[in-house]
Amino acid sequence: MRAQPPASHYIDGAPVEDTAGEPIDVIYPYTGEVIARVHAATPAVLDRALDAARRAQADWAARAPVERGRVLRRAAELMRARNRALSELETLDTGKPLQETLVADATSGADALEYFGGAAATVTGHTIPLGGGDFAYTLREPLGVCAGIGAWNYPTQIACWKAAPALAFGNAMVFKPSELTPLSALRVAELLTEAGLPPGLFNVVQGAGAVGAALVGDARVDKVSLTGSVDTGRRVYAAAAEGIRHVTMELGGKSPLIVFDDASVDDAVGAAMLGNFYSAGQVCSNGTRVFVQRGLEARFLERLTERSRAILLGDPLDEATQMGPLISAGQRDRVTGYIRAGLDEGARLVCGGDHGGRNDGFFVAPTVFADVHDDMIIAREEIFGPVMCVLGFDDEAEVLARANASPFGLAAGVFTRDLSRAHRVVAGLEAGTCWINSYNLTPVEMPFGGVKASGVGRENGPAALEHYTRLKTVHVGMGGVDAPY
Numbered sequence: 001m002r003a004q005p006p007a008s009h010y011i012d013g014a015p016v017e018d019t020a021g022e023p024i025d026v027i028y029p030y031t032g033e034v035i036a037r038v039h040a041a042t043p044a045v046l047d048r049a050l051d052a053a054r055r056a057q058a059d060w061a062a063r064a065p066v067e068r069g070r071v072l073r074r075a076a077e078l079m080r081a082r083n084r085a086l087s088e089l090e091t092l093d094t095g096k097p098l099q100e101t102l103v104a105d106a107t108s109g110a111d112a113l114e115y116f117g118g119a120a121a122t123v124t125g126h127t128i129p130l131g132g133g134d135f136a137y138t139l140r141e142p143l144g145v146c147a148g149i150g151a152w153n154y155p156t157q158i159a160c161w162k163a164a165p166a167l168a169f170g171n172a173m174v175f176k177p178s179e180l181t182p183l184s185a186l187r188v189a190e191l192l193t194e195a196g197l198p199p200g201l202f203n204v205v206q207g208a209g210a211v212g213a214a215l216v217g218d219a220r221v222d223k224v225s226l227t228g229s230v231d232t233g234r235r236v237y238a239a240a241a242e243g244i245r246h247v248t249m250e251l252g253g254k255s256p257l258i259v260f261d262d263a264s265v266d267d268a269v270g271a272a273m274l275g276n277f278y279s280a281g282q283v284c285s286n287g288t289r290v291f292v293q294r295g296l297e298a299r300f301l302e303r304l305t306e307r308s309r310a311i312l313l314g315d316p317l318d319e320a321t322q323m324g325p326l327i328s329a330g331q332r333d334r335v336t337g338y339i340r341a342g343l344d345e346g347a348r349l350v351c352g353g354d355h356g357g358r359n360d361g362f363f364v365a366p367t368v369f370a371d372v373h374d375d376m377i378i379a380r381e382e383i384f385g386p387v388m389c390v391l392g393f394d395d396e397a398e399v400l401a402r403a404n405a406s407p408f409g410l411a412a413g414v415f416t417r418d419l420s421r422a423h424r425v426v427a428g429l430e431a432g433t434c435w436i437n438s439y440n441l442t443p444v445e446m447p448f449g450g451v452k453a454s455g456v457g458r459e460n461g462p463a464a465l466e467h468y469t470r471l472k473t474v475h476v477g478m479g480g481v482d483a484p485y
Contacts (some may be wrong), residue, residue: 013199
């Protein structure tokens with residue numbers, strides 16, 4: 001077990017073990033070997049974590065915001081200094097290639113800690129003059145204890161995207177990572193403690209759905225932030241509603257990427273590949289429905305096929321590797337099932353569709369389908385693997401209607417040299433996050449989130465303040481009270 005953590009959980013500033021919880025084997029997706037074992041949180045562990053968070057939060061909220069920010073900025077510096085070790089752990093945890101984790105995982109987590117560390121001291125209210133000397137003012141107050149529930153595709157980044165704004169604005173957090181990737185969040189917790197975060201403010205508990213459900217339904221929790229599937233989101237939303245809790249949910253997608261015939265072919269192909277094959281396609285915002293205007297379709301497919309076939313699959317710890325395996329055997333089988341469905345429904349397989357010549361790990365080769373119709377399963381359901389659907393279109397009105405004909409609304413992209421058309425199309429797209437002549441870039445300064453079944457609320461940027469604080473309004477009467485009785 002080459003990645004065994006000191007203990008399964010991290011509570012009140014220290015590792016905590018309780019072997020009474022169900023064992024969870026951590027599988028390295030490249031070899032299938034067990035690299036660590038943790039135990040699911042028992043009720044006693046959850047109680048300990050929530051009690052610690054509740055106890056620590058009030059003192060933390062009372063501290064000067066600049067002091068809270070200083071801790072987060074120190075944590076960002078530590079994370080950057082140890083990027084190599086954190087990236088190697090992330091690769092073992094997820095199977096993502098080191099070429100990717102070195103630039104996209106701990107680094108983006110550090111960006112979030114730094115950004116919200118700087119934002120902590122900028123939070124202010126408003127003064128509202130009311131006439132006659134009366135006025136009102138507003139205050140931003142922390143929510144209290146936040147429950148964070150992470151996904152397995154970006155465990156370090158997601159932990160930081162949730163913890164950084166929560167802590168910056170005076171909250172405490174109990175974070176449950178995915179049971180498939182339980183290791184990285186423990187290291188985030190250790191780094192926060194080393195940076196000076198007081199005990200009890202960021203706690204990590206392990207477990208699957210039952211632990212998440214217990215966390216979401218606990219009366220000590222004031223807010224829930226989830227990254228996960230739509231089905232999980234529905235359950236979490238319903239459970240949180242029982243306690244009238246604040247909720248942020250970033251869920252799934254089936255996002256459209258629209259390529260007009262005046263676009264740069266290489267730029268559009270590169271964006272489509274980033275939006276389908278990065279992280280082996282396991283990215284919620286991926287542009288998996290690639291609409292290409294018919295005048296460009298043949299050239300687009302030719303260049304796409306050429307570049308997709310050149311992607312190097314292999315050992316994720318080899319920095320030359322460009323794509324690693326999927327997270328698990330179950331996910332690999334799910335994705336290959338969708339590939340069979342695409343073939344059965346008559347889509348044309350342009351490249352991929354197999355394991356890329358790999359007999360090791362949970363690999364699926366970069367796969368491209370052409371001649372895809374809107375009603376095919378592969379064009380309607382989220383696959384969460386390296387499977388791209390290319391759909392032809394004729395004009396702007398047609399493609400906009402087809403792009404919006406989905407229950408999802410997480411993301412969308414437009415490629416065109418006509419910027420008037422780009423802004424016009426983006427204005428008509430039913431998606432929470434859009435890109436023009438780029439795709440899947442999510443700097444922390446930019447709010448990120450979806451509409452429709454893809455979620456509620458926003459992560460990152462100034463919008464996060466709305467979701468990790470509550471507004472208090474104070475009316476100040478400067479004269480006498482005029483009562484009618």
